[in-house]
Each structure stands twice: as C-alpha cells, then as structure tokens.
Amino acid sequence: MANQGRILGIGPTDNTSDQRTPRQRLRLIPEVARESFVPVVPARYAANPHEWDMTRTAPDRPRAAGVPIEVTGRVRTASGRAVAGALLEVWSANHFGRYRHIEDHSGLQLDENHLGLGRVLTDDAGRYRFWAISPGAYLARPDIGRWRPKHIHMSISGGSSRLITQMYFPGEPNNETDPMAILMGDAFERNLGIPRDAGDVDVEEAYDFDIVVGGRNATFFE
Amino acid sequence: MTDAASNLLPATNEDTCGPYFPIYFADPALEDLTRFDPGVVGAAAGTAIILRGRVLDRHGELANGAVLEFWQANANGIYRTPATEGHEGIDPWFHGYGRMRIASGAYEFRTILPGAAPGRAPNVTITIFSDGINRIVTQVFFDGQAGNDSDPVLQAVGDDAPKLIARHDGRTASGAEVYVFDIVMAGPGETPFFDDLES
Numbered sequence: 274m275a276n277q278g279r280i281l282g283i284g285p286t287d288n289t290s291d292q293r294t295p296r297q298r299l300r301l302i303p304e305v306a307r308e309s310f311v312p313v314v315p316a317r318y319a320a321n322p323h324e325w326d327m328t329r330t331a332p333d334r335p336r337a338a339g340v341p342i343e344v345t346g347r348v349r350t351a352s353g354r355a356v357a358g359a360l361l362e363v364w365s366a367n368h369f370g371r372y373r374h375i376e377d378h379s380g381l382q383l384d385e386n387h388l389g390l391g392r393v394l395t396d397d398a399g400r401y402r403f404w405a406i407s408p409g410a411y412l413a414r415p416d417i418g419r420w421r422p423k424h425i426h427m428s429i430s431g432g433s434s435r436l437i438t439q440m441y442f443p444g445e446p447n448n449e450t451d452p453m454a455i456l457m458g459d460a461f462e463r464n465l466g467i468p469r470d471a472g473d474v475d476v477e478e479a480y481d482f483d484i485v486v487g488g489r490n491a492t493f494f495e
Numbered sequence: 496m497t498d499a500a501s502n503l504l505p506a507t508n509e510d511t512c513g514p515y516f517p518i519y520f521a522d523p524a525l526e527d528l529t530r531f532d533p534g535v536v537g538a539a540a541g542t543a544i545i546l547r548g549r550v551l552d553r554h555g556e557l558a559n560g561a562v563l564e565f566w567q568a569n570a571n572g573i574y575r576t577p578a579t580e581g582h583e584g585i586d587p588w589f590h591g592y593g594r595m596r597i598a599s600g601a602y603e604f605r606t607i608l609p610g611a612a613p614g615r616a617p618n619v620t621i622t623i624f625s626d627g628i629n630r631i632v633t634q635v636f637f638d639g640q641a642g643n644d645s646d647p648v649l650q651a652v653g654d655d656a657p658k659l660i661a662r663h664d665g666r667t668a669s670g671a672e673v674y675v676f677d678i679v680m681a682g683p684g685e686t687p688f689f690d691d692l693e694s
C-alpha cells in the first residue's frame with residue numbers, strides 16, 4: 274500500500290480538465306472507513322430490449338448513416354471474476370461526430386435515424402454485445418486544431434464494480450493527441466477495441482472490447 | 496492494490512464521461528431516495544433531508560453537466576451491501592444509492608439523514624464524474640451531529656474538516672431538513688478528495 278494519495282494529472286490542451294482537476298494530493302482513507310467508500314449499485318435497471326441495436330432508433334426504423342459495427346466483450350474484475358448482470362450504458366456520436374444531446378451545440382450534422390444511446394446487461398459470464406454506428410471524430414479545440422478521436426462512451430455498474438470509460442479505435446490519427454489518452458500513457462492500448470471478423474452478422478465491422486473493472490472497489494464484496 | 500500485485504488483470508483505464516452524459520439515462524427514483532418509486536406505497540424510514548449545493552471549478556464557475564453519485568447508510572446506520580444481507584437493521588425501502596446528472600452544476604438530492612455506522616459520524620459518500628476528469632470522491636458530514644468530533648475521516652483531513660461538513664439551512668414546508676454543501680473541484684477552498692485506489 275502506498276503511503277500517500279495520488280496527484281491527479283491534468284489533460285494537456287483540455288481547458289475543462291484545467292478548470293476541474295483537483296490540485297491537492299488526494300487524501301488517504303483511514304482503514305476503518307474504507308468500506309464506507311464502496312457504493313453498491315442496486316440491480317434495478319431499466320433497459321429497453323431494443324437498445325442493444327444503436328444503429329437505428331427503433332427496430333422498425335431505417336439504419337443510420339455510416340458504418341454499422343458490433344462490439345462484444347466480457348466484463349471482469351481484476352481478479353478475473355465475471356461481472357454478471359451489470360448494466361452497460363453506452364453513448365456515442367453519429368457518423369458526423371454529433372451527439373443527439375441537447376447541449377451539443379457543435380452544429381455538426383444530425384441524423385434522423387441515430388440516437389447514439391443504448392443500455393445492455395451482461396450475461397452470467399459477464400459477456401455483452403451491442404451494435405452502434407462507428408462514431409465520427411470531432412474537432413474539440415478549433416483554435417488549435419485538436420480533434421477528439423473516434424470513441425464510444427461506456428458506463429459499467431454492477432454491485433460494487435463501477436467504471437466509466439471509453440473505447441477507442443486502433444490506428445486513428447488523433448489517438449496520440451487526445452488529452453485523456455496522453456494521461457493513460459502506454460496503458461492506452463487497454464482501451465482500444467480489437468478488430469475481429471464480423472462473421473455473417475449484419476454489420477460491416479466488429480470489435481472485441483474486454484473490460485476489467487479495477488481498483489479496490491471492484492473486488493470489495495467479491 | 497497495484498499492478499505489482501502479480502496475477503491481477505490490468506484494469507481498463509477510467510476515462511472522462513465527457514460533457515454529454517445522456518439525460519436519457521436519468522432515473523427519478525435515484526434522485527429521491529425518500530420514496531421507493533413514485534406511486535408505490537413504501538418509503539424510507541428516517542428524517543427526510545434535502546442535500547443541495549453547487550459543484551464549482553477552480554474559477555468559481557458552475558461545473559455544468561457533472562454526474563453525481565451518492566452512497567449512504569440507512570437511518571439505522573446500516574449500508575445495504577452483500578455483507579449485510581439479512582441484517583435486521585435493513586430498511587426494505589432504502590438501498591442508499593443515488594445518481595443524477597446536473598445540467599447547471601447545482602444539485603439537489605432528496606434522501607434521509609443517514610444513521611451513524613459503528614465508529615463513524617453520519618455521512619454520505621459523493622462521487623463526481625465530469626468532463627475534464629475521470630472520477631473524484633469525497634464524503635459529506637452534517638453540521639451538529641454527534642460523532643463529528645471523533646470521526647476518523649474528518650480527523651484525517653485535519654484543518655480541512657469544516658470543508659466536509661454541510662451547513663444546516665432550516666426546514667422546508669413539507670418538513671425536510673435542508674443541508675447545503677458546495678463542492679469545490681479545484682483551486683482556492685478546494686474540497687478534500689480521497690484516493691480509493693491507493694488507500
């Protein structure tokens with residue numbers, strides 16, 4: 274056990290990171306209070322059965338513009354236990370890099386067939402699957418020409434396992450300049466989807482993205 | 496626990512939730528823990544409170560679009576975890592987990608005053624996700640509660656303890672006690688945050 278808490282890194286060229294990252298070293302939690310810092314999320318999730326297919330807004334609607342992809346993987350704790358019955362909340366931009374979020378004022382093109390919102394549950398082995406449109410990159414800092422690389426946001430909640438992360442795509446030119454990716458260093462490769470053959474499924478690309486929920490919280494009540 | 500601890504799988508990196516955490520994922524039942532679900536008979540035992548305040552950046556601006564998660568014991572001081580399954584002090588109408596996305600950066604969380612867990616003063620753990628950061632964690636305490644003077648977390652932050660204590664601000668017409676707690680993410684008056692990876 275380290276004897277002092279971390280100092281959090283500030284994402285380079287990220288104004289919001291500069292505004293919101295604590296400057297003080299994080300405090301260590303006294304052992305007697307450690308367990309009180311571990312939320313246990315009740316498994317009372319609402320997920321509509323069609324939300325696994327984010328390539329359309331509803332099962333009877335047309336496909337959105339762009340490249341439909343399948344993403345599959347397993348959710349495990351660092352000790353290898355499958356996180357079963359976990360909720361994955363997934364959100365991503367459309368083919369043009371635009372979120373259908375009321376606060377996205379980028380002016381990029383919307384797509385009437387794309388919501389970019391979905392929720393799925395992991396099965397007993399911790400496996401999940403969803404379809405999405407391969408998201409467009411978007412210009413995050415027009416003043417310096419810095420783009421956010423293609424990415425899919427994911428939030429995982431299952432018991433004491435909790436993680437918010439992003440899946441990136443290998444070989445994208447903007448991966449190297451992304452502020453949060455820079456902070457990850459070499460560990461960034463853990464956040465890359467791994468291309469695989471799509472088989473006879475009705476998508477154009479497929480990726481494996483295994484998720485390991487780390488930290489002490491994930492395994493506290495294992 | 497670190498990567499050096501041998502046979503552990505390397506963890507997926509945490510990453511920012513960005514500015515566009517979907518409002519679509521909101522669950523009203525997780526923003527008001529005093530009632531189990533709208534329209535259902537069944538309510539948490541204890542004193543209803545409203546915990547409200549602002550989440551501020553290092554320039555004193557509201558941290559719009561942040562996602563807050565709350566975790567607390569029930570009125571008996573019992574956390575609902577696998578370890579307390581079947582405990583007689585469990586409240587069937589209270590799980591203790593709350594979540595909300597705050598569009599403006601100001602928040603208002605309706606819950607019950609947590610009981611004191613053994614050796615602790617009443618508190619609520621708050622996790623903050625937002626654009627620009629991955630995740631930061633703190634605990635809020637309540638002004639005037641017995642046990643604040645001897646709580647190990649408050650003692651651990653020393654002179655910063657007052658920054659973790661919510662101010663009592665009267666009672667609403669419907670009888671909820673109001674507590675005010677501003678969270679300063681960075682800079683002057685920065686709230687103490689805790690390291691749940693290295694602790």
Ligand SMILES: [Fe+2]
Nearest residue numbers: 421424426513
């Ligand atoms: Fe994004």
